Amino acid sequence: MNKPFISTNSRSNADLDQRAIAILRENEWGDYTLPTKGLYPYQWNWDSMFVALGFSEFDLDRAWTEVETLFQGQWDNGMAAHIVFRQDDPSYFPGPKIWGSSHNPENPPTSGCSQPPVAATIVKDLYEKNPAAGKQRLEEIFPKLMKWHRWFHTMRIISGGAAIAVTHPWESGRDNSPDWDKALADVDPTGIQPYERKDTSHVDPSMRPTKFEYDRYLKLVEWGRERGWDHANITREGPFAVADPGITFILMRADRDLRSLALLLGKESAAHEIDTWLYRSQHAANYLWNDEIDAYAARNLRNGQHADGVSSVSFLSYYAGIAVPKRDARLQKTLDRILEASPYSVPSFDPEHPKFDSCRYWRGPTWAIVNYLIARGLQEYGFEEKAKRIRTDTRKMIQTSGFFEYFDPLTGEGAGGNNFTWTAAIWLAWASPMTD
Ligand code: DGY
Numbered sequence: 001m002n003k004p005f006i007s008t009n010s011r012s013n014a015d016l017d018q019r020a021i022a023i024l025r026e027n028e029w030g031d032y033t034l035p036t037k038g039l040y041p042y043q044w045n046w047d048s049m050f051v052a053l054g055f056s057e058f059d060l061d062r063a064w065t066e067v068e069t070l071f072q073g074q075w076d077n078g079m080a081a082h083i084v085f086r087q088d089d090p091s092y093f094p095g096p097k098i099w100g101s102s103h104n105p106e107n108p109p110t111s112g113c114s115q116p117p118v119a120a121t122i123v124k125d126l127y128e129k130n131p132a133a134g135k136q137r138l139e140e141i142f143p144k145l146m147k148w149h150r151w152f153h154t155m156r157i158i159s160g161g162a163a164i165a166v167t168h169p170w171e172s173g174r175d176n177s178p179d180w181d182k183a184l185a186d187v188d189p190t191g192i193q194p195y196e197r198k199d200t201s202h203v204d205p206s207m208r209p210t211k212f213e214y215d216r217y218l219k220l221v222e223w224g225r226e227r228g229w230d231h232a233n234i235t236r237e238g239p240f241a242v243a244d245p246g247i248t249f250i251l252m253r254a255d256r257d258l259r260s261l262a263l264l265l266g267k268e269s270a271a272h273e274i275d276t277w278l279y280r281s282q283h284a285a286n287y288l289w290n291d292e293i294d295a296y297a298a299r300n301l302r303n304g305q306h307a308d309g310v311s312s313v314s315f316l317s318y319y320a321g322i323a324v325p326k327r328d329a330r331l332q333k334t335l336d337r338i339l340e341a342s343p344y345s346v347p348s349f350d351p352e353h354p355k356f357d358s359c360r361y362w363r364g365p366t367w368a369i370v371n372y373l374i375a376r377g378l379q380e381y382g383f384e385e386k387a388k389r390i391r392t393d394t395r396k397m398i399q400t401s402g403f404f405e406y407f408d409p410l411t412g413e414g415a416g417g418n419n420f421t422w423t424a425a426i427w428l429a430w431a432s433p434m435t436d
Helices: 013-026 045-055 060-073 119-129 131-155 178-185 211-226 231-237 245-264 268-288 312-320 325-341 368-380 384-401 421-431
Strands: none
Touching: 013 045, 013 384, 013 421, 045 060, 045 119, 045 368, 045 421, 060 119, 060 131, 119 131, 119 245, 131 231, 131 245, 131 268, 245 268, 245 312, 312 325, 312 368, 325 384, 368 384, 368 421, 384 421
16 A cells, blocks of 8 residues: 655655656566556556656657557557556456457457547657657657547547547546546446456555446446447447547647648648548537536536536646637636645646545546646646646645655645656656756
């Protein structure tokens, strides 16, 4: 079990830089990197992409390799899965047998859903660090990114809609966010196979999802497996389909970045295809906006019901490139209120909402990776003070507590897994004074 609070006050920033590099190296598993040993013993999709960003600070070649290995698990239909398994590790549940997704016997086994598509944006970052070294690798990865984005725009959209659906909370990357509570409560877990969780033997159970949630997570896996992972069918008819502001905004940003890469490579027809995605996406923001909480919020695609609380991904609209002045004034007020209420911002869920839980995974804790994305968007829109505040908070949490998976937004204490690669990666790429 982790001790939730380890003071690193005595360490200098230079020590932390070295420690962050060591964490990336220690968690390397050949050509890919584990999120952290024990708790997550495989390659996770968005983890790996943030890790690539971290590697790009000191080993650009290795950064590209991390991206390339993720796509070894890409499905013929285009999906880049949320976990690439490669081997069966008994310390994790649910492993490849439970997912039962034999999409292509020549590729490594994977899970049956995807994860937030930060890859295209990070590929563009890698390329820009050294265009000459990256050109060939960009040429090779580009069609894979295109295929994956097309998968989202066809398989995770309900007819006529524009916001991207998740059909499993694990797909959102924000597993137990209150965003999913109502829709998840509608999933009937009757008939699930008996199972034994492994996560709670690595991490304090009060920092992890509940059994109520896990039963339903498992039901959704069994449901998909029984339908042979037919993604279009799962989105249309499955027990859970919720429009996610996180994936919707991250994909919009990634589409824009993919479009500039297409133009750079002289791929005009790909750029036109992306234009149609971007055009349609403009409506997604309207669909997600919740007037009652002055923020973008998840929305159940089965009944149109909005989530009633503000999650941190609401503020990714800037990162997505959405500017709607009347709405933004209200969104900024919401952000001001949340920054005021949480000394170590940005909490994954509104600290003034009854469902806020400062240590429980995505129900309150602050995550360095989300902070990085929010601040990047705010900075681009000229909200420099707020971007700076979020970066300073991230720096302070890591300086005080170390490289934890997430942090208590009220105290800055670390929680979840320790020696976490994506936190180390964000330190190297953005939070460390070295990047000033
Ligand atoms: C887990 O096992 O907790 C992961 O978040 C699923 O991706």
